[in-house]
Amino acid sequence: MTTAPATEEATPQHDREPRRYDVAILGGGVIGSGWAALLLPTGNRVTVITLRADGDDRLRAAIRQQIAASPRTGSCDNMGRLTITQSQDAIAGAAVVIEAVSEDLQLKQQLFADVADRARADALLLSSTSTLLPEDLGAALPSPSRVVVAHPFNPVHTIPLVEVVTGETATDDITSRARDFLTDVGLVPVALGKPIAGFVANRLQTALLRESIHLIQEGVATARDIDEAITESIGLRWAAIGPFLALHLAGGTNGVRGWFDHIGRGLGAGWTQLGNPELDEQTIETVIRQTETGYPQDLGELTAYRDERQLRILAARGTATQHHPEEKP
Template identity: 50%
Template sequence: MSTQKPPTAAVIGTGTIALGWIALFAARGLRVRVSSTRPDAAEYVTEALPGYAATLPDGALDPATLLDRISFVADLRDAVADADLVQENAPEDLALKQKLFARVADAAPPGALLLSSTSTLLPDQLGAELAEPGRVVVGHPFNPPHIVPLVEVVGARGADPALVARAVDFYRGLGKHPVVLRRALPGFVANRLQTALLREAIHLVREGVVTVGELDTVVTSSIGQRWAVVGPFEAFHLGGGPGGLRHWFAHLGAGLERGWESLGRPPADEETVETILAQADLSFARRPYPELAARRDRRQNAVIAALRTEDPAAPAPDSARTSPAVSQA
């Protein structure tokens, strides 16, 4: 029987993303220290945790089991002291995050992984006030982070490749699918793709082509299901028949730019936003948020489980729920 001490993760914040990380880290056997400016952080997390515990990727766990691995530390320095890694989830305020990471770097062990869940800010910016700016690595999850496999890993310019590799190993040990971006740019990859689709979705609703509810049905009944099993490039490769993507470009590629030119550029003005919100209320307001989130999580887990059954060799969460190793610098 192993007597190795489980890694300690300091999670900064108690928002939606932080809650997902807290639940997943605890489920994988890490000791989790939660640092939050909320005076009621312990009560808030305790109340929210059952919803996350019920939808963990490889089966529900008793929330009490997770809470036994979680502690709440008001002082940031105490929270990150002797931690193996820090996962930051503060609001997307650059000045706030810079000051936060400066404090974290000063108090955390020299070899601790300093990770940020940011979806918009670049690692060079986040570490700007550190003696070693390249020490901060972005580990951007896709919501909900306790379920969706992707983590976009982004290192600062000139960051030690070994540091990025440590972050990749950590996330992979959680059962995630980390993808290292070769270049940092705002929004990274997944959110840029999502934003491009959202822009056209808003355009189509604003122009009265479909409603919000109908647009979601179009996506979930077509490209959403397709993209769950093949990405855009492979989908069009298959669309090209035996000749693949080369054949597809030769016969249909000439019309790509014309198609791009016809895409909408809707304004995000009050009228557009109100149109979207009014229709969204009709589609979603009938159910409370926890019910909608639980339904989403059950379906997401069902898709992941089905894909894992079809392809047993694909990466999967550690069903033994053992702590992932955190390599040292």
């Protein structure tokens, strides 16, 4: 598989040299190993704390495989900076603690309570949750707003976005330090203006998935057809620009104002025609069957296919001759 070079998109620009961190990761699953694969190549020290006594070799192999498919600089030579353990003692020396366990609120709350007792007073406490709010996660802490959601996207080592969600009483210092860390390790943090369940990208993704399942349910298109319709049109566009810049460019000389004057006024009427499918057993089975039929290949082969295409897109964005309007050439 071809590994693309580091890109401007995947490696944000800094006004200072990126720092290196001692990081403890709670959980060695897909997200935990993805965090490790993101952090190790650029010289951070990483300790993965896992409950599996027999998971050392498996986890190291998974991290090596992900590093090999990473768009960021570095190599597997930094695997010497990785420690895998079942002990939480490593938390005491970590500048950053990242929780990456299953979406179980009580489990996460207990973990953060334990972490707060062991961690440095100035340690960043980050959660990888994709659904839960920060002050709920930190409910057992003296200061619940100490927990910051840093929601990455799978695969963590490839997708640049990380959503940052802080509690309503979080200090500017915590928010700033979280953003600095995430930028230093090569991610693109987007901070939400206020907490909301599902955050931003997952809510948008869910809206698209809901309509996609509706189209399958109505027999309009198959799962494979819908994938192709997206990747060959709006997906390609959105890899370059977001939906609102797309509207701005579609409105002629008046930009987005022109778009709303000529097309956008009827947008609300179209919303009433969108589906709200019931996820009954028949619908679920239909989606599963169509997806498995449309993609009969081994999952490992499909993963490699996904990673290579994403890396090529990142590389293309990074070598584009035109810069983002806010960027300097």
